[in-house]
Amino acid sequence: MPYCVNCGVELSNTARRCPLCDTEVVLPAGLRSPAANGSLPQQRDVAVSAFDKRLWIQVVSIVMVIPALISVVLDAISGDGLTWSLYVAASLGAVWVWCVSPFLYRRNIVPLWIALDTAALLGLLYVVNGLPPSGGWFVPLALPISLGLGLLTLLVVGLARNRILRELHIVAATLMSISAFCMLVEAVVDLYLTGALRFQWSLLVLASCVPLALIAVVLQRRRPIVEGMKMWLRM
Amino acid sequence: MRSGGQSHAPAVGRWYRLDNAANVYPAIRSQKRPGLFRIAATLKEPVQPELLQQALDKTLKRIPSFSVRMRSGLFWHYFSHSDDRVCIQEDVVNPCMSLSSGKDNGFQIRVRHHDRRVALEVFHSVSDGSGALVFLKTLLAEYLTLTGISVPATHGVLDREAAPRPAEEADEFAAFAGRSTPRSRREQRAYHVSGTRLPHRYLTITTGTLPVDAVKVASQRYGVSVTEYLTAVYLCALNDIQASEHRRRARPVKVEVPVNLRQFHPTETLRNFSSYVFVGIDPSHGDYTFEELLSSVHHFVRYEATDKQLRSRVATNIRTERNPIVRAMPLFIKNRVISLGYKLSGPALFTSVLTNLGVVHVPREMAEHVEMFDFNLGPSEATRVDCAALGYNGKLRINFTRVIQEPLVEHAFFTFLVRQGIPVKVESNTE
Numbered sequence: 016m017p018y019c020v021n022c023g024v025e026l027s028n029t030a031r032r033c034p035l036c037d038t039e040v041v042l043p044a045g046l047r048s049p050a051a052n053g054s055l056p057q058q059r060d061v062a063v064s065a066f067d068k069r070l071w072i073q074v075v076s077i078v079m080v081i082p083a084l085i086s087v088v089l090d091a092i093s094g095d096g097l098t099w100s101l102y103v104a105a106s107l108g109a110v111w112v113w114c115v116s117p118f119l120y121r122r123n124i125v126p127l128w129i130a131l132d133t134a135a136l137l138g139l140l141y142v143v144n145g146l147p148p149s150g151g152w153f154v155p156l157a158l159p160i161s162l163g164l165g166l167l168t169l170l171v172v173g174l175a176r177n178r179i180l181r182e183l184h185i186v187a188a189t190l191m192s193i194s195a196f197c198m199l200v201e202a203v204v205d206l207y208l209t210g211a212l213r214f215q216w217s218l219l220v221l222a223s224c225v226p227l228a229l230i231a232v233v234l235q236r237r238r239p240i241v242e243g244m245k246m247w248l249r250m
Numbered sequence: 251m252r253s254g255g256q257s258h259a260p261a262v263g264r265w266y267r268l269d270n271a272a273n274v275y276p277a278i279r280s281q282k283r284p285g286l287f288r289i290a291a292t293l294k295e296p297v298q299p300e301l302l303q304q305a306l307d308k309t310l311k312r313i314p315s316f317s318v319r320m321r322s323g324l325f326w327h328y329f330s331h332s333d334d335r336v337c338i339q340e341d342v343v344n345p346c347m348s349l350s351s352g353k354d355n356g357f358q359i360r361v362r363h364h365d366r367r368v369a370l371e372v373f374h375s376v377s378d379g380s381g382a383l384v385f386l387k388t389l390l391a392e393y394l395t396l397t398g399i400s401v402p403a404t405h406g407v408l409d410r411e412a413a414p415r416p417a418e419e420a421d422e423f424a425a426f427a428g429r430s431t432p433r434s435r436r437e438q439r440a441y442h443v444s445g446t447r448l449p450h451r452y453l454t455i456t457t458g459t460l461p462v463d464a465v466k467v468a469s470q471r472y473g474v475s476v477t478e479y480l481t482a483v484y485l486c487a488l489n490d491i492q493a494s495e496h497r498r499r500a501r502p503v504k505v506e507v508p509v510n511l512r513q514f515h516p517t518e519t520l521r522n523f524s525s526y527v528f529v530g531i532d533p534s535h536g537d538y539t540f541e542e543l544l545s546s547v548h549h550f551v552r553y554e555a556t557d558k559q560l561r562s563r564v565a566t567n568i569r570t571e572r573n574p575i576v577r578a579m580p581l582f583i584k585n586r587v588i589s590l591g592y593k594l595s596g597p598a599l600f601t602s603v604l605t606n607l608g609v610v611h612v613p614r615e616m617a618e619h620v621e622m623f624d625f626n627l628g629p630s631e632a633t634r635v636d637c638a639a640l641g642y643n644g645k646l647r648i649n650f651t652r653v654i655q656e657p658l659v660e661h662a663f664f665t666f667l668v669r670q671g672i673p674v675k676v677e678s679n680t681e
Binding site: 019022023024025026027030033034035036056058059060173176177178179 | 364
């Protein structure tokens, strides 16, 4: 029965070093148990997600910032001031926000990253519309459509994450959100082009989505079907 | 546990409110703070996995409050009961890691086995150490029955043929608090052990085995209980470590000692029903001899771990839970508020946890087939080292769970006991 000569504690027959002070355990040949500690499992509980958020942010930042800087420098030395490079920089900035926003905080604050994504989209469209905006399509078109998209996404994701909507109810809510978004787009475009509301193609989308959403709601009540689908679709 | 459905309704479709203590864990759990603890039993014969699975199936029918999945409501988390099978798993070298929705199928417990060992890992919202021990004993009794050894329903083993009793699922906190006046949560921030962080999902468990009699003799020599004696040794070890760091300003060294409320308020509940006391010293007041430290711990515990003081502490939590603003807060905001509150008034206020489950008693028929029990706390990023102990069959098993490389605390703790004349056998999961 081995003891640590430093700590004075008894050790197991399989110990090669003291767990407390790392002093080597010297045993006469034959006294040490031949096998490693059989009562200890060898298997390790592996990480569910080993995604390195910080590394991801660094890589994305480098990949986005370098081309943006090169574009700005090339555009500046061409002599006509900054023109096309602003579009490149704005596009890369928007992509950077979309890629990085979910990982900026330790806990996923979904409303925050959806808001950031929407803001990035609006920023990009604002730049594309021309700097400064020349009373073009940004305010009447891009602003309501982008905000509508952001709010509808926020609504569905928020309800799903808080388990107010579950399983096929999420599918139904997504379908209804798609139809609502299409109607919004058509309404905004109609008002911009003709000044009058006249729903046409969005009604076709609505007519397709509503029956599918109703089917999803009905199926949600049939637990065996839902469980079967979950089992079938599980990756 | 307060049941959201009818108390005597069939288990399928039932849902449960989380008890008062349980509400905090879902809000603060993360990969680095999984909120699990573990009780394991080592049998004298290798475990037969098929029989263990059958025993688990039957035990979960008897104790349905362990067969639950965590759900999020608009305002609070809740448990939904499920009759799906909780599958046993092979044991691992790094237990108590966070529950996975895939491998654990959303359940809040795990039953693991390896060689002769059966281990139960429980998310703290489901139960506390005492409740989990009853579950494990009942599981072992059913397992042994399936192997042909009849075990009676005594010594904390539930009658497996009886129906679940509502009292076993009761949330007793509000009844215990009664009309007691809430107390302040204000505490000084405590010292925390520093060290080199182990890689994510690695943890070291160091187990010390001591003769219960020797520890009893040592504690009786000073006129204190075993828990008080161990707490004093732990504080002494932590205090020495802080002193060796030569900090400019020493912080208070405080240990959180859970207290089983069942001794003050008899109940059959298998849910959480424990509170805690912070026992500590402030090194800025001067050097403490061990005798001074023991005396301080003894009198502090005798003052704090009393019916009145604990009722008042529980009443504080009940008041928070019943606060109209807290109740009306949507869950996603509430989670952040609880998480922030925990950061300010949780582990920041104590150096480590020392929990002593006491002596485990089992029926004689079971004792003949169970070699030992072990109790472990899960990893904690904040405290870095925690300690859990229980006694069984004349041996006291003290398990340190650590997420830093340096075994400073265990070294100081166990070598102190050796110097006190108590023989200690040390093992580790890194051997």
